[in-house]
Amino acid sequence: MSDSAWGQIEAYIKEIENTECSDNDALEQFRIRFLGSKNILKSLFGEIKNIENDRKKEYGQKVNELKALAESKYSSCKSDLQSSEREGAKSSMDFSLPSAPFQQGSRHPVSIVMNRIIDIFEKIGFVVSEEREIEDDWHNFTAMNTPEDHPARDMQDTFYLKNSVTNLLRTHTSSVQSRVMTSQQPPIRIIAPGRVYRNETISARSHCQFHQVEGLFIDKDVSFADMKQTLLYFAREMYGPDTKIRLRPSYFPFTEPSAEMDVYWGLKDEIDYRITKGTGWLEILGCGMVDPNVLINCNIDPEVYTGFAFGMGIERQAMLKYNISDIRLLFENDVRFLKQFSSVI
Ligand code: PHE
Numbered sequence: 001m002s003d004s005a006w007g008q009i010e011a012y013i014k015e016i017e018n019t020e021c022s023d024n025d026a027l028e029q030f031r032i033r034f035l036g037s038k039n040i041l042k043s044l045f046g047e048i049k050n051i052e053n054d055r056k057k058e059y060g061q062k063v064n065e066l067k068a069l070a071e072s073k074y075s076s077c078k079s080d081l082q083s084s085e086r087e088g089a090k091s092s093m094d095f096s097l098p099s100a101p102f103q104q105g106s107r108h109p110v111s112i113v114m115n116r117i118i119d120i121f122e123k124i125g126f127v128v129s130e131e132r133e134i135e136d137d138w139h140n141f142t143a144m145n146t147p148e149d150h151p152a153r154d155m156q157d158t159f160y161l162k163n164s165v166t167n168l169l170r171t172h173t174s175s176v177q178s179r180v181m182t183s184q185q186p187p188i189r190i191i192a193p194g195r196v197y198r199n200e201t202i203s204a205r206s207h208c209q210f211h212q213v214e215g216l217f218i219d220k221d222v223s224f225a226d227m228k229q230t231l232l233y234f235a236r237e238m239y240g241p242d243t244k245i246r247l248r249p250s251y252f253p254f255t256e257p258s259a260e261m262d263v264y265w266g267l268k269d270e271i272d273y274r275i276t277k278g279t280g281w282l283e284i285l286g287c288g289m290v291d292p293n294v295l296i297n298c299n300i301d302p303e304v305y306t307g308f309a310f311g312m313g314i315e316r317q318a319m320l321k322y323n324i325s326d327i328r329l330l331f332e333n334d335v336r337f338l339k340q341f342s343s344v345i
Contacts, residue, residue, distance in 0.1 A: 016066075130192065207331060219307065
């Protein structure tokens with residue numbers, strides 16, 4: 001018996017050396033035969049009791065060598081098979097196929113216009129200042145010289161927060177003026193972009209939420225001429241170097257004197273007639289010299305400082321720029337609509 005055990009070991013060594021695992025099945029067969037739970041090695045170890053005592057040690061070593069050989073054969077076969085599988089996968093790739101289309105995101109048209117406006121004012125030293133959308137009555141109205149009985153305060157126009165008579169959704173970015181003026185002393189030169197809310201019926205022309213950009217400049221000796229020049233610079237950067245502007249007298253509680261600025265749009269076709277109501281002029285923004293009462297409310301001395309402010313809506317400018325006829329499209333986030341702006345950074 002013991003002689004045949006020695007002979008078997010030699011035979012198994014040869015068998016292992018000659019094994020070529022051509023596929024995963026053959027590899028698995030090899031594993032079961034030599035390394036599985038009822039494997040050959042176990043029975044060879046079991047033979048040790050039949051070996052003469054003085055050769056038991058030598059026999060044990062021989063069986064261990066066989067075991068090590070089977071294990072290393074198994075792992076080298078396995079890695080050979082894996083790498084040849086990878087090679088196979090590689091060669092079945094077609095590198096000339098076009099890749100899957102890359103979905104590039106895009107900026108919202110409102111953001112595009114807003115960023116453009118911010119860029120223009122940053123070039124001449126205005127700094128962006130962003131503030132809260134939930135405001136209190138004081139910053140939105142009282143500080144801005146808007147009398148208690150002003151119709152803008154009415155529930156019809158303003159969204160007040162539930163169970164609150166003082167907290168509201170800001171109705172204009174002018175609330176940022178009072179926030180900034182109460183927290184810092186002049187010189188102040190800020191631009192404040194953001195969302196505003198008014199309780200209006202939603203239609204193709206108006207919405208209950210929209211965006212404005214506010215500007216505020218307070219320093220010593222700031223004049224109406226400074227304002228006009230700043231706004232002319234803006235209009236020319238925004239609408240082209242030959243753009244003409246005009247200021248019409250207007251009224252805002254927080255500016256005195258107040259004006260509205262129009263840019264000359266022209267009357268080339270029938271659409272121009274419609275959007276400019278036949279005048280060729282398009283209203284772009286409201287502006288004026290900061291009312292001394294506003295400065296006093298915010299603890300700035302009107303004897304020392306003067307300033308100007310302006311505010312403009314973004315949606316209308318985006319609609320003009322991109323020929324969008326319905327403001328609601330700007331809030332619905334329909335991807336088919338938004339995709340059209342994907343080429344614009
Ligand atoms: N807040 C005004 C509006 O919403 C615009 C404005 C801002 C006018 C600053 C003058 C000065 O219509």
